[in-house]
Amino acid sequence: MRKLIAIIILLFAINSYGADILYIAPFGGSFNGYAEQLLDGLKLSLNSQLTIETANSNDNLTKVLERKKSYVVVGPFFEQAAKAVIDQLCNKNILVILPFYKPKKVCGNVVFYGYDPLAAARQLSEKVCSINSGRIAVFYSFGKLYKKERDIFLSSLSYCNKEAEYVEAIPSFINLIDSFIKDFFGVEEVKKVAGITRGRVFRYTNHIDTLIIFAPQKVVVQILNLLDYYDIYPEDVLSVDEEVDSDLLKLRRSAIRHFGFVTPYYLCDNNNFVENYRQTYFADPTFASALGHDIGKFINFYLSGGKIDNYTDRNMLIGRLLFFDDRNWSVMTYKFVNYRQVRRCHKELSR
Incomplete structure (x- = not known):
């Protein structure tokens, strides 16, 4: 025993x-x-x-x-x-x-x-410091992480003597983002042909050269769609995200041709x-x-x-x-993905 x-x-x-x-x-x-x-x-x-x-x-x-x-x-x-x-x-x-x-x-x-998403935000500020950024606007979603990313970005941006002219909170309700975009950019409808999207002509008064977005990618996708719809095309629309969302890959070429983002993982890398x-x-x-x-x-x-x-x-x-x-x-340094890579990724996954 x-x-x-x-x-x-x-x-x-x-x-x-x-x-x-x-x-x-x-x-x-x-x-x-x-x-x-x-x-x-x-x-x-x-x-x-x-x-x-x-x-x-x-x-x-x-x-x-x-x-x-x-x-x-x-x-x-x-x-x-x-x-x-x-x-x-x-x-x-x-x-x-x-x-x-x-x-x-x-x-x-x-x-x-x-x-480290804050390191990614810091890297994004380095990207902005390296380009002719012009007038800068920062949009951010409510939430602890997005506010931290915003603060780190703005703080790091000051190292190259640049600053954001606008820092705006994105509405929490998705159905309010359209009004937010129209109000911020001062969008006016000049001409309307009923039922035909292409017949709509818009003008806007607030011209931004570089738009930074700290938000979930579904919100970024909606903003890109709205900017394209209202014919608003900043020279650069930049963001940070964990990976490429499938909805981003489905956007029209015109909606993402000025878009780029810092990401730790890119699905369509060759490996x-x-x-x-x-x-x-x-x-x-x-x-x-x-x-x-x-x-x-x-x-x-x-x-x-x-x-x-x-x-x-x-x-x-x-x-x-x-x-x-x-x-x-x-x-770590993370990847910077631009619209060409996003389009290429869409083609690869559509095969």
Whole structure:
């Protein structure tokens, strides 16, 4: 009997050690889609001999980490859960990779390796600084993230001695955006031929050279449609977004010919990832699955004996990895996609 108990205890100890990688994400909630997509990309790129186990970030993470010992922890996504993990594992011999939350606490084993929308907004300001931007207007949606993107953009823009002449909040109700656009640009209908869109002629009084939009892409798509309808064509309409929305690809050429945006993931890049993902999961990869794929490649490097600051893969799906800074934060530049690439992507996906 004692021998049987000893064997059970030994087996329990072995099983409780856990897998090579522990992935902590918000499964089951409103962000479950992102959690699953990132996991799919992670599995696709990991070496086949590595094992991975999952945990819900809504669980008691102190108990989870005590019970599941791994060499690498990926996640959690958000601040409260991420802080709990950092507090427990800071400077331990376990690599912690955070895909969305950039920590303030400095730990030698904690790496931020993910998408930073504020860095994207900062990069957009650099783009505006590099062009003949003329009169600048900034539109932004209500919401904590969009306001932060707006503030970072405006602050960074001041470094090149430029400023936005207008900073306007977009109405929360989608059916009010038409009136917002007409009021802002001073649109007047000069001529109307009933029932024939082409017969409508508009003029407007507020001429903007560069329009910046911080909003969900469905809102950006609607604004682009309205600008095209009212024959309003700034020299540049610029935005930031996680990826290319299918509705954007369906816009008329005239609606997007002045449009460009900063994005961490572009579906129509030439790489094997998209095809491999489709063959494995029978769906198009998303921004989150591309991020998971990149993290998996980094884990392969790390667990094969590589050092963080020697990671040299500079052609990531989630952006272009430059280096890790003194806090072990990844430093990324993201892709700038213009209308030619959007049109090309539409043709590729329509085949």
